[in-house]
Amino acid sequence: MDERRFVVWGSSGHARVLRDMIGTNDRIVALIDNDRNAEAIQDDVPVAVGIEGFRALLEKFRSDDLRGLVAIGGGRGADRLEILDLFAASGIETPELIHPLAHCAPSSVVGKGSHVMAQSVLAADARIGRGVIVNHGAVVDHECNLADGVHVAPGATLCGCVRVGENAFIGAGATVLPRLHIGAGSVVGAGATVTCDVPANTVVTGIPARPVST
Ligand SMILES: CC(C)(COP(=O)(O)OP(=O)(O)OC[C@H]1O[C@@H](n2cnc3c(N)ncnc32)[C@H](O)[C@@H]1OP(=O)(O)O)[C@@H](O)C(=O)NCCC(=O)NCCS
Structure with missing residues (x-):
């Protein structure tokens, strides 16, 4: 299989996880971060800074030879979507990444540029939009619907038929009871149990x- 070349925007913890998720035939050829003090996550790949760094990269590589990953976690879904749009507008493909140890039901749907981590579950007819993170050990049960930019942190559980609005963030270990709706841009704190719509x-x-x- 041909080597796939990745450019990763964001050089922190989430980037380390993505680095370890891509295949052995794949290679990160460029890292970009808006923070000029960001640490390199790979010795042989320096961190370029911001949009200027990105433009310089496009002079070095053909965009149709690159795949873009956005490694911006936490509740920063809007930033994730903005960079995904920038990649797409530059002709860079934005694949979804699904860890081989995640369970994605055959009827589940994963949007472009989303990340589904090890030990997580997307059950029957679950749908997640673009730029969504389903983090380690999170459960997105049957018929849940997650809009673009949502992040479900490690170990959180969304029971069946939960709907989550754009860019909402569900904290680590939180539980959302069945059929509830979490509004766009909302944050569910770590360990919370949500019993009514937010x-x-x-x-x-x-x-x-x-x-x-608020
Ligand atoms: C809820 C949350 C967003 C609040 O963040 P914040 O506004 O910075 O809040 P602070 O840390 O200043 O804490 C404010 C108060 O809320 C309490 N608090 C914070 N998080 C809480 C939580 N999850 N559950 C209950 N109480 C919480 C604090 O103890 C503090 O109480 P005090 O005023 O009595 O001392 C945040 O604490 C949280 O839970 N984030 C989720 C983190 C996470 O899951 N990350 C996963 C990354 S992959």
């Missing part, structure tokens, strides 16, 4: 989860 742009924590800020 409006857009609201932070909830605790058991049962209650709004702490």
Whole structure:
């Protein structure tokens, strides 16, 4: 199989995970970070800075020979989507990455540029949009629907038929009960148990989860 060449935007913890997920035939040829003090995650690949670094990269490589990964985690779904759009506009393919130890039901759907990590589950008819992260050990149960830019942190559980709006962030180990709706841009704190719908742009924590800020 031909070597695939990746450019990774973001050089921190999530980039390390993606580096270890790509195949042995694949290679990261460029890293970009907006922070000029970002650490290199691979000795032989320096970190280029921001949009200028990206433009310089396009002079060095053919864009149709590159694949783009966005390694921006946390609740920064809007930033993930913006960089995915930049890659696409530059002619760089943005594949989804699914760890071989994740379980994705045959009827589940994974959007472009999304990452499904080891030990996570996408059950029957679950749908995740673009630029979504389903992190280690997270469960997205049957018929859940996650909009673009959502991040489900490690060990979180979305019970069946949960809907999550664009760029929402579900914290580590949180549980969302069946058929609930988490509004766009909202944050569910780590360890929370959500028992009723969460409006857009609201932070909830605790058991049962209650709004702490908007
Ligand atoms: C809920 C959250 C977004 C709040 O962040 P924040 O606004 O920076 O909050 P702070 O850390 O300033 O804490 C504010 C208060 O909320 C409490 N708090 C923070 N997170 C909490 C949580 N998940 N559950 C219950 N209480 C929490 C703090 O103890 C503090 O209480 P105090 O005022 O009595 O001292 C954040 O703590 C959180 O849970 N993020 C999820 C992190 C995660 O899962 N990361 C995974 C990365 S892959």
